[in-house]
Amino acid sequence: xxxxxxxxxxxxxxxxxxxxxxxxxxxxxxxxxxxxxxxxxxxxxxxxxxxxxxxxxxxxxxxxxxxxxxxxxxxxxxxxxxxxxxxxxxxxxxxxxxxxxxxxxxxxxxxxxxxxxxxxxxxxxxxxxxxxxxxxxxxxxxxxxxxxxxxxxxxxxxxxxxxxxxxxxxxxxxxxxxxxxxxxxxxxxxxxxxxxxxxxxxxxxxxxxxxxxxxxxxxxxxxxxxxxxxxxxxxxxxxxxxxxxxxxxxxxxxxxxxxxxxxxxxxxxxxxxxxxxxxxxxxxxxxxxxxxxxxxxxxxxxxxxxxxxxxxxxxxxxxxxxxxxxxxxxxxxxxxxxxxxxxxxxxxxxxxxxxxxxxxxxxxxxxxxxxxxxxxxxxxxxxxxxx
Amino acid sequence: xxxxxxxxxxxxxxxxxxxxxxxxxxxxxxxxxxxxxxxxxxxxxxxxxxxxxxxxxxxxxxxxxxxxxxxxxxxxxxxxxxxxxxxxxxxxxxxxxxxxxxxxxxxxxxxxxxxxxxxxxxxxxxxxxxxxxxxxxxxxxxxxxxxxxxxxxxxxxxxxxxxxxxxxxxxxxxxxxxxxxxxxxxxxxxxxxxxxx
Amino acid sequence: xxxxxxxxxxxxxxxxxxxxxxxxxxxxxxxxxxxxxxxxxxxxxxxxxxxxxxxxxxxxxxxxxxxxxxxxxxxxxxxxxxxxxxxxxxxxxxxxxxxxxxxxxxxxxxxxxxxxxxxxxxxxxxxxxxxxxxxxxxxxxxxxxxxxxxxxxxxxxxxxxxxxxxxxxxxxxxxxxxxxxxxxxxxxxxxxxxxxxxxxxxxxxxxxxxxxxxxxxxxxxxxxxxxxxxxxxxxxxxxxxxxxxxxxxxxxxxxxxxxxxxxxxxxxxxxxxxxxxxxxxxxxxxxxxxxxxxxxxxxxxxxxxxxxxxxxxxxxxxxxxxxxxxx
Numbered sequence: 081x082x083x084x085x086x087x088x089x090x091x092x093x094x095x096x097x098x099x100x101x102x103x104x105x106x107x108x109x110x111x112x113x114x115x116x117x118x119x120x121x122x123x124x125x126x127x128x129x130x131x132x133x134x135x136x137x138x139x140x141x142x143x144x145x146x147x148x149x150x151x152x153x154x155x156x157x158x159x160x161x162x163x164x165x166x167x168x169x170x171x172x173x174x175x176x177x178x179x180x181x182x183x184x185x186x187x188x189x190x191x192x193x194x195x196x197x198x199x200x201x202x203x204x205x206x207x208x209x210x211x212x213x214x215x216x217x218x219x220x221x222x223x224x225x226x227x228x229x230x231x232x233x234x235x236x237x238x239x240x241x242x243x244x245x246x247x248x249x250x251x252x253x254x255x256x257x258x259x260x261x262x263x264x265x266x267x268x269x270x271x272x273x274x275x276x277x278x279x280x281x282x283x284x285x286x287x288x289x290x291x292x293x294x295x296x297x298x299x300x301x302x303x304x305x306x307x308x309x310x311x312x313x314x315x316x317x318x319x320x321x322x323x324x325x326x327x328x329x330x331x332x333x334x335x336x337x338x339x340x341x342x343x344x345x346x347x348x349x350x351x352x353x354x355x356x357x358x359x360x361x362x363x364x365x366x367x368x369x370x371x372x373x374x375x376x377x378x379x380x381x382x383x384x385x386x387x388x389x390x391x392x393x394x395x396x397x398x399x400x401x402x403x404x405x406x407x408x409x410x411x412x413x414x415x416x417x418x419x420x421x422x423x424x425x426x427x428x429x430x431x432x433x434x435x436x437x438x439x440x441x442x443x444x445x446x447x448x449x450x451x452x453x454x455x456x457x458x459x460x461x462x463x464x465x466x467x
Numbered sequence: 468x469x470x471x472x473x474x475x476x477x478x479x480x481x482x483x484x485x486x487x488x489x490x491x492x493x494x495x496x497x498x499x500x501x502x503x504x505x506x507x508x509x510x511x512x513x514x515x516x517x518x519x520x521x522x523x524x525x526x527x528x529x530x531x532x533x534x535x536x537x538x539x540x541x542x543x544x545x546x547x548x549x550x551x552x553x554x555x556x557x558x559x560x561x562x563x564x565x566x567x568x569x570x571x572x573x574x575x576x577x578x579x580x581x582x583x584x585x586x587x588x589x590x591x592x593x594x595x596x597x598x599x600x601x602x603x604x605x606x607x608x609x610x611x612x613x614x615x616x617x618x619x620x621x622x623x624x625x626x627x628x629x630x631x632x633x634x635x636x637x638x639x640x641x642x643x644x645x646x647x648x649x650x651x652x653x654x655x656x657x658x659x660x661x662x663x664x
Numbered sequence: 665x666x667x668x669x670x671x672x673x674x675x676x677x678x679x680x681x682x683x684x685x686x687x688x689x690x691x692x693x694x695x696x697x698x699x700x701x702x703x704x705x706x707x708x709x710x711x712x713x714x715x716x717x718x719x720x721x722x723x724x725x726x727x728x729x730x731x732x733x734x735x736x737x738x739x740x741x742x743x744x745x746x747x748x749x750x751x752x753x754x755x756x757x758x759x760x761x762x763x764x765x766x767x768x769x770x771x772x773x774x775x776x777x778x779x780x781x782x783x784x785x786x787x788x789x790x791x792x793x794x795x796x797x798x799x800x801x802x803x804x805x806x807x808x809x810x811x812x813x814x815x816x817x818x819x820x821x822x823x824x825x826x827x828x829x830x831x832x833x834x835x836x837x838x839x840x841x842x843x844x845x846x847x848x849x850x851x852x853x854x855x856x857x858x859x860x861x862x863x864x865x866x867x868x869x870x871x872x873x874x875x876x877x878x879x880x881x882x883x884x885x886x887x888x889x890x891x892x893x894x895x896x897x898x899x900x901x902x903x904x905x906x907x908x909x910x911x912x913x914x915x916x917x918x919x920x921x922x923x924x925x926x927x928x929x930x931x932x933x934x935x936x937x938x939x940x941x942x943x944x945x946x947x948x949x950x951x952x953x954x955x956x957x958x959x960x961x962x963x964x965x966x967x968x969x970x971x972x973x974x975x976x977x978x979x980x981x982x983x984x985x986x987x988x989x990x991x
Contacts, residue, residue: 233502
């Protein structure tokens with residue numbers, strides 16, 4: 081079971097020590113889902129981590145082979161269920177790449193709009209649960225958690241007015257989107273976004289200079305630039321280690337090149353740097369949302385007719401990889417099409433799956449309390465990890 | 468403690484300021500009105516397009532069942548929770564039986580979107596809780612009853628299809644006009660592509 | 665009535681009063697915390713303010729199944745809640761609620777309070793060890809480190825009013841605050857009060873120093889294997905300890921039962937001041953994330969202990985220079 085290479089054990093020269101093997105099991109308040117970390121402890125210090133995943137495996141890739149291109153986007157949202165819009169976008173952009181399907185401009189702008197709103201909502205959840213892990217369900221962590229959830233609810237209300245669902249949307253379809261903006265939505269969206277920006281100032285006031293928070297996050301879980309690139313991290317993790325890589329800039333998709341935004345990069349590589357990157361991403365996402373709302377063109381929202389039958393979309397033979405910048409990193413989908421209405425093979429690249437690989441490298445040497453801080457800052461979603 | 472290199476007193480000052488700021492935020496929230504909605508005592512406002520419980524509808528004018536038993540919803544449902552049997556008749560077809568397993572339904576609204584007669588729709592309510600899972604296996608009578616109990620969502624098959632691909636200008640007059648302004652040329656293009664499918 | 669019977673009756677009344685107060689103080693904390701988090705808190709049980717919630721919780725805990733892990737050390741496991749509870753309730757015996765109204769106004773009152781309140785660590789460690797659970801053991805290890813480290817600054821901070829008043833008897837300390845509450849003394853008063861509050865937070869395992877229960881890591885720390893009435897006793901003991909140190913703080917620094925109005929209003933003022941300290945502790949609890957145990961120990965040994973020693977020396981000089989009863 082133990083992969084000998086990944087088991088990076090630090091010999092502390094403890095002398096007469098007793099190693100305690102503690103299971104931070106799949107049922108744990110801070111496991112961020114179902115994740116088993118078998119920690120080997122010496123006193124309070126972790127000397128080895130054995131990560132076990134697979135508790136949420138639901139056979140997405142096989143399921144995609146049995147569902148058509150029309151049916152699967154609703155299912156795709158269930159991989160990264162916290163950030164469902166970007167997960168669906170990865171799938172549809174992969175299929176559109178393989179089948180060279182045109183997406184109208186308005187649909188592209190709508191996709192950017194919902195992706196950035198989803199990023200704000202996902203980061204709200206990340207901040208809340210991370211502070212909850214660090215501060216306790218009965219304590220300051222819960223306060224920040226409830227504030228973040230209160231703001232996230234506003235975005236979910238926006239999505240509910242747009243699609244009818246709050247968490248798993250089924251918003252994207254091959255060739256465009258399924259829903260258009262209802263009357264009055266842009267006004268509500270602008271107000272919500274302004275309101276949330278003010279509240280982000282409050283979160284920063286609570287956490288930014290707070291020595292309790294700083295001492296928990298600075299210097300903890302340092303990921304060097306080389307390690308980040310070796311392990312294959314993406315998203316806020318790699319940007320916090322000094323590599324300015326963002327799929328929206330590296331390979332712009334869905335009209336991202338039309339928008340003006342900054343990719344936040346930090347150099348320290350510790351939990352605090354990852355926190356700073358995500359806090360700045362909040363603001364940049366809101367900036368993009370405002371630009372989209374200002375520049376939203378009129379036009380159709382899909383280049384294909386509305387969904388009328390299950391086998392309506394046929395993609396000719398080919399294979400391709402479509403990737404997007406999800407809230408957690410690069411979410412990608414490799415599709416092999418064979419001319420029929422269903423893909424021949426589908427492979428998900430979950431951002432959290434690659435990001436989790438960093439844990440055995442950075443946790444040993446830290447205390448037990450740091451394990452939760454590090455896991456929270458890595459922000460895994462196990463729908464993406466186990467698929 | 469986290470040190471910014473300002474010396475002991477500088478750090479202590481920073482600590483005091485930060486503690487004061489954090490506690491000030493919590494104090495400010497003490498004065499704010501709670502965001503709790505006392506559901507179910509207070510009704511929750513549902514948006515127009517809310518995807519709630521599924522239901523079958525009757526025709527507004529004739530009072531007949533809208534469902535023609537075409538089984539398009541059965542084929543498109545990703546978790547395959549709908550089972551329909553068609554009953555053929557001279558003028559039009561009917562659904563002999565229609566079962567929907569609500570406990571496995573994903574609420575993705577694809578069945579609503581494909582329905583050619585707007586027979587299956589979703590309601591603006593999520594009062595789904597039952598004590599026994601078997602009560603969530605909805606048959607045709609239950610589905611029709613639900614259709615009469617709650618308020619329907621705005622989204623019906625035709626409206627969703629119209630929203631996704633604007634119809635020809637002739638059809639645009641009937642029913643709710645799509646909120647996106649589509650030029651007639653674009654609509655004609657869509658129809659041409661559609662017939663070529 | 666012979667004095668022993670009088671004291672026994674007073675003790676019995678006090679015990680019930682403490683349990684009642686503790687139950688309703690949990691409700692106060694929950695409502696206060698809820699309002700700070702934009703929500704309502706207990707509502708349905710005893711509409712509209714959840715007045716019956718503590719009673720419902722107590723009943724629930726009483727009827728729950730009492731589970732003892734198979735491999736647990738039975739005697740240690742079963743006795744731990746009692747050993748934890750008894751010191752936390754015993755400290756109330758020395759607190760006078762009005763001049764002459766108290767179970768035992770000892771002339772070494774403060775010393776007795778401090779000594780007995782630090783006995784709870786034994787019960788805590790018994791709970792952690794007897795549970796046969798690695799999480800509980802880890803928590804107990806952290807607890808021993810932390811509480812022992814913070815009892816020292818706690819004692820020193822509590823000794824400053826003793827020095828200023830010239831006596832360890834609690835009623836004498838309150839009487840010495842007739843002119844000016846100890847918290848209002850120029851610099852020493854505020855710093856001592858601050859040190860007292862911080863040491864209290866840590867000695868009672870309140871956030872930001874609650875690493876030993878750390879719900880998100882150790883689920884419930886040393887309490888994790890307890891259920892039913894034993895858990896109720898542990899909760900009772902924890903909140904009783906918080907309340908007890910709040911009362912002591914009100915007595916030592918905020919003037920106890922002194923306040924405007926007639927003499928019978930004294931205990932009401934005392935209660936209000938104690939609740940003020942309790943709310944301050946609660947406010948801090950719901951505003952901050954917790955810090956690691958090594959950082960907690962660093963704060964204690966490197967910051968708080970030297971600070972309180974220096975303060976104590978400074979107070980001693982001031983008292984010696986100004987006279988036996990302070991400034």
